[in-house]
Each structure stands twice: as C-alpha cells, then as structure tokens.
Amino acid sequence: MEPRAKILFADDEPDILEIISFNLEKEGYEVIQAKDGQEALDLCKLHRPDLIILDIMMPYKSGIDVCNLLRQLPDFRTTPIVMLTALSDESSQIKGLDTGADDYISKPISPKILISRINALLRRSKKDTDQKVMKIGDMTIDQTRFLVTIGETDVNLAKKEFELLSLLASKPGRVFLRNEILSLVWGSEVIVGDRTIDVHIRKIRQKMGVDCIKTIKGVGYKFEL
C-alpha cells in the first residue's frame, strides 16, 4: 500500500471547501484546507502536498499570485496545480494556464470530473517522481541525497558506510553472509582483509547511535530495528 496523496485545497467559500474536501477524502486523498491565498502558501510550505487546487478569487492573495509564488520555489516547481474559478471567460482561463497551472476548471464543479482530472494529473506526475528512498521505522535512507535520517537527526556516512548500510537495510531482517557483503559492496574482483567489514560496521553503529545492525556469529550481519 502506497501512502495517500496529499492535496491542498484553497477556497474562500466554506461550503465549497467542505463539499469538495468531502469528495476528495472519500476518494482516498488526504486533504489540507486553506481559506485564503496566504494560508494556502503557508500550508504548502508546511505540508508539501502532492497536488494543489486553488480558487482564483481569494482574499489576501489570488490563486494566480499563489501559483506564481509557488513556481519560484524548487520544491513546487513541478507540483501539479489546478485552478478553480467562477469565471468561465476565455482570457482568465488562458491567464491561469499560462501562469504555470496544469489545469483550469470552471465552477460549478462536478466532483466526479474534478476527481478524474486530479487522478490524471497525479498519474502523470508520479511517473517523474521516482525517488529512491527507503523507510524502515523512523529511519530514512535517501539514495538521491546520500543521507540517512533517524527521526529528525541527519547522519553523515562515508561512501562505503552508506553503501553497506543500504545493502543491509534493503532487506531488513535478512542475514547477509560476509561473502555476500564483500561481493555486493566491494565487488567480486577487489580483495580486502577479513576485518574490513567489521570496522565499517563499527563506524556505522558509532555514527548512527541506534543499534540497528545485529551480528550473527559465524554467519554474518542483518539489519534490524
């Protein structure tokens, strides 16, 4: 089961906010509500939604303003944005799309169509987001960032340490023989001494602070929280 997609929905009309949120949640999405443009912006930064729905006419900041500002932040450069509005005239629709929105839907909204369009956008954006992150309990191993995180703490591992931990964590609970580790982390050609693995395991344990690598004497090591 993959995690539910988070959708931020911003509209200043409480009724619409309620009805649409209800429909989105029924569809299995996690909905974050915002009642104006400024709040939408703040909540985006806080929650990092996977998709954003913005009403155009909102107090403090219009949907177009919010869209423009979001598109400047690296984190939201590719997040799908849907514009929502009562205006159905051409020029405002074009303006919305040219701002960087991915879709533009005129009110009155059919919840079914909205959901179909949202599904289409998320289906598309998921294809580009192939992150290589592993999560085991409160530990995160991010291959693209080369970073291990335990809770809120970042742990900096050297290249070999990181590779070794990644290997063990790739199949939590499974025991890796010393031979396997050698050939998978060091390669089959390289020949290193017996104690090399131990030393690296030691360094990992030291840096992590958490006891997550278990020794099985005479066999090998395994990852376990």
Place this chain on the structure above:
Amino acid sequence: MEPRAKILFADDEPDILEIISFNLEKEGYEVIQAKDGQEALDLCKLHRPDLIILDIMMPYKSGIDVCNLLRQLPDFRTTPIVMLTALSDESSQIKGLDTGADDYISKPISPKILISRINALLRRSKKDTDQKVMKIGDMTIDQTRFLVTIGETDVNLAKKEFELLSLLASKPGRVFLRNEILSLVWGSEVIVGDRTIDVHIRKIRQKMGVDCIKTIKGVGYKFEL
C-alpha cells in the same frame, strides 16, 4: 532556439482538422494530421510527436481506443494526450480521462484555450522546467538578470559559476555526481580536467559567503542551506 514541438492532431472532420492545424502552426508547432484512428496510431509510431490530440469519434478506431493502445507502448506512456469531443456529458469526459488522457476539451473549441492547455501540458512534460526565478530560503536566483541575491546582498557570479549553482539549487538536497555536473553544465562533448569543478565550487563558496554547497567525498556535491 529549441526545436519546435511536434503535435499529432487526429479528427475526421476536414474543416476542424484544417482550422486547428492552422492555429497550431501559427503558434509555432509542427503539426501532423491524421483523419482517423488507425492513421493516428500509425503516424504516431512514425513521427513520435511530443503531444497528441485525439477526437473521440473517429472511424476505424475511436480516440479512446487509440489512447489505450498508445499507453501500452513504452514510447508513448508519458506523452501528453488531449481528448477532443462533441460530447460534453460527464461520463464520457471521465471515461476519457481515466483511459489515460491528460486533458479533455469539449467542442466547440476555442483555439486560444486549446493552445493554452497544450502549452501547459508541454511545459509540464518538458524535463527541465526553465523557471526564471528560483527562491530557496533567503536566496534568490534570477536567470533573467543573471543574479544571485542573499537577503539584500547581490552576488555577482560568472557564467559557469552561475550555471553550476543554478543546477545544484534546482534540486536542493539532492546529490549531483561529478559526471552529472560535467554533462549538465559543460555538455557531454566538452572534456575538461578533474579539478575544474572544484575550482568553480571554490569560487562560488568564496563569493557567496554562505556555506550552501556540501561535499560528499567520492560522490559529488549538493546544495543545502
């Protein structure tokens, strides 16, 4: 100047085919015309368009059939597809979107809106979204002015320095391998020495005053505030 995007447009009504093609070409797109579903499919395989517009009701194969068939081919799994139809009822719109189309537009079509929606889809599918202004924390990277601002202070970087920083900052936290940096900033043909990247990184760090580039030995560099 980047190469014009190719758009395949399939409709069995010659008038519409003509009018819309004219408008697309006026906008700078290269248009490939198809008069039925089967032809659309064949021409797609032949020309590999960047975006596909399909009328739903066409002889031989409907737009939905074509869409389904295309989505099974690896080359067209992510190509944006726009459905076009006279039917404006909900169910067919939902059916179109759920088939794997990225947008659904009801006739009569406003050429301006069609083009806006096409632009939005192409903008999204283009890999590197060339955003003009990026903001990360209190740092602003402005591609148009070739200027980096930290808080209120302007930092003047040379071309290569600016490009390198822009690349790293485009995905904060993500590690860029030396190879990636070389091919993305210098291009894959150019061959430069090993130390070139280091020297540029050094100059950036020096000019910026803020420590925002982190070294990961044996791997690469990443942007982090």
Place this chain on the structure above:
DNA sequence: GCTTTAGTTAACAATTTGGTAATCATTCAA
C-alpha cells in the same frame, strides 16, 4: 591593440576515506 575578466590547468596541501594489524572481549563447545 591593450586591458580586464572568465575559464582551465597544474601543482601542491589538506582532508577524508578505506584498509590492516594488533589487541581485547565474547561466544561456544569439549
């Protein structure tokens, strides 16, 4: 043309990393 600036290279310094050996601690079985 001359000057300035940017980009690259080379040489060396500093740092990090990976690997080894020696020693210590633990396990397990006779």
Place this chain on the structure above:
DNA sequence: TTGAATGATTACCAAATTGTTAACTAAAGC
C-alpha cells in the same frame, strides 16, 4: 572451566579525493 573461534575495538597508515593557490589561455570590452 578453559581455549579456540569469532567478532569488536583501537590506532595507525596509505591511498584516494578534494581544497587551494597560482599561472596560463581564451574571450570580451574598451
């Protein structure tokens, strides 16, 4: 209980990698 295995720990060194400086070359501006 005791002693061989086996792993843990520490210190140390060599190799790899990056940082830094300076010099050289190419391009841009005057």
